[in-house]
Amino acid sequence: PPASRSISSTTEALHARLASPHGSGEVIRPDTVGDPLLLAVDDVVLNIFRVPFLMERLIPNSMTASPDAAYLKGLTDTINFITSLGAHAIVDPHNYGRYYGKVITSTSDFKAFWTTVAKQFASNDKVIFDTNNEFNTEDQSTVYDMNQAAIDAIRAAGATSQYIFVEGNSWTGAWTWVSVNSGLANLTDPQNKIVYEMHQYLDSDGSGTSGTCASSTIGKERVTSATQWLKDNNKLGFLGEFAGGANSVCESAITGMLDYMQANSDVWLGASWWAAGPWWGNYFASMEPPSGAGYTYYYKILSNYFPGKSTGGGSTTTTTTAPATTTTKAPVTTTTTTTAPATTTATGGxxxxxxxxxxxxxxxxxxxxxxxxxxxxxxxxxxxxx
The missing domain is CATH 4.10.40 (Omega-AgatoxinV)
Structure with a gap:
């Protein structure tokens, strides 16, 4: 079973607006809200950032209630900062299909939540809506219903130009997608802009808790069946989380996976690395510049897959920089995420x-x-x- 992982991030050009927490519930919270630190904007080549937040922080009382104004402003400022640079921002309720620890089963409540969020960003066509992070251990019908409810609410709220990333059960794993989530092919969107977000880690249990990869070929192996599913069902996919340890086995596994995805860019829109941010410390995959273990080992390697660059093998050049329509594909690139704002202090004692x-x-x-x-x-x- 995958570990609970929290998202945060920076790139060389964009530092996180707020410090990143640890754990699935954003459990370590910074005591102040900071401004993004902009470095080397001219060198920005990453074109998509995943911005996680906790639903309970945005709307503390119930999914049908009004949002916390300060938190919403911070989240909005972060999203707008990213999109002002020309990049896409994924709005990611990082809740594992749960609200206050309970599985979300009410489609009306979930629609209310998404109506609030979608209205806030309806006019920003560089926003991408991620229905919920890593549904798991839930009835498959619930996962389907929540995804469809989110799609319906987002479109009804007037957000009609944006992509919607849907996630599956079993931590939305690519390696289990065909056996677990095939039924999600029946999700419908009047704008025809659904993208299937999958996650894939390369350690023995696929949890992402170890920097030891199962083999040098495990990356390609674990996304192959999902790739065929996308082709068979005429769908688009995005690898929302992947990572590996700073070693030659993982390097081969990761580049092999990205080369394979690039070769199948008719169905894969891109990928985002897990993760970066100043609170990650010595986490084996930290993409936090200048000294994160993932950053120092992988950034130059991954830069081969950035928009406009050749693939790792140097055989293909991509020129599309971001998903703009259902027929324009972004390259399989490594991208990072930015932290959502927090409004309370870290725990003590x-x-x-x-x-x-x-x-x-x-x-x-x-x-x-x-x-x-x-x-x-x-x-x-x-x-x-x-």
């Missing part, structure tokens, strides 16, 4: 704060929650104070 992580495989922080919250298991890798 021996207790974990509301929404903070309090347990899970590999977790070493506090396991007691601040009153009146209790530690509740979300999956094997993540427990949260709720």
């Amino acid at each position: 021996a207790t974990a704060a509301h929404w903070a992580q309090c347990g899970g495989v590999g977790y070493s922080g506090p396991t007691a929650c601040a009153s009146p919250y209790t530690c509740k298991v979300q999956n094997d890798y993540y427990s949260q104070c709720l």
Whole structure:
């Protein structure tokens, strides 16, 4: 089972607006809201950034309630900053199909949430809506219904020009897509701009918790069946998360996967690396410049797949820089994400704060929650104070 992973990011040209948390619930929160640090804008070649946020922070009371104004402003500022540079921004509710730890089953509530979000960004055609991060251990009918509800709400809210990224069950894994998520081919969009977002890690269990890849060819192997599914169903895909350790085996696995995806760019729009941001510390895949382990090892390697560059093997040149229509493909590039804003301080002492992580495989922080919250298991890798 995949680990809970939080998203954050920067590139050489765009530093995160806010520090990144750790864990699926954005559990370590910075104490101040900062401005993006812009460096070497002329060198920007990454064209898509995944911007995660916690649904409970944006709309704290219920999915049908009004958003927190300060949080919404911070999120909007981050999105607008990215798109002002000409890049696409993926709006990503990073909730694993859950709200306050409970599986979301109400299509009307989910539609209300997405109506609020979509109206905020309806006029920005460089925004991409990601229905929800990594549905898992849910009824497949629920995953289908939530995706369709999000699509319907986004379009009804007046956001008609944007792509919608849908995610599948089983942590939206590419390697299990055909056996688990084939039914999602029946999702409908009046604008015909659905893209199937898959994630794929290359360690033995596909969790992304280890920098040791299963083999030097595992990358291509794990996306092959999903690629054929996209072709068979006339669909488009995007690899929303991938990473590997700083070693030659993972390097071969990653470049082999990206070469394969580039060769099948009729169905793959692109890819985004997991992850970067100043709070990642010594995480094995940190794409945080200047010293993140992933950045120092992989950035130059991955730059071969950036828009306008040749593939890793040097055989193909891509010129399309971003998905603009259903027929224009972006190259298979490595991209990073930017952190969503947070409005509360980090936890302190021996207790974990509301929404903070309090347990899970590999977790070493506090396991007691601040009153009146209790530690509740979300999956094997993540427990949260709720």
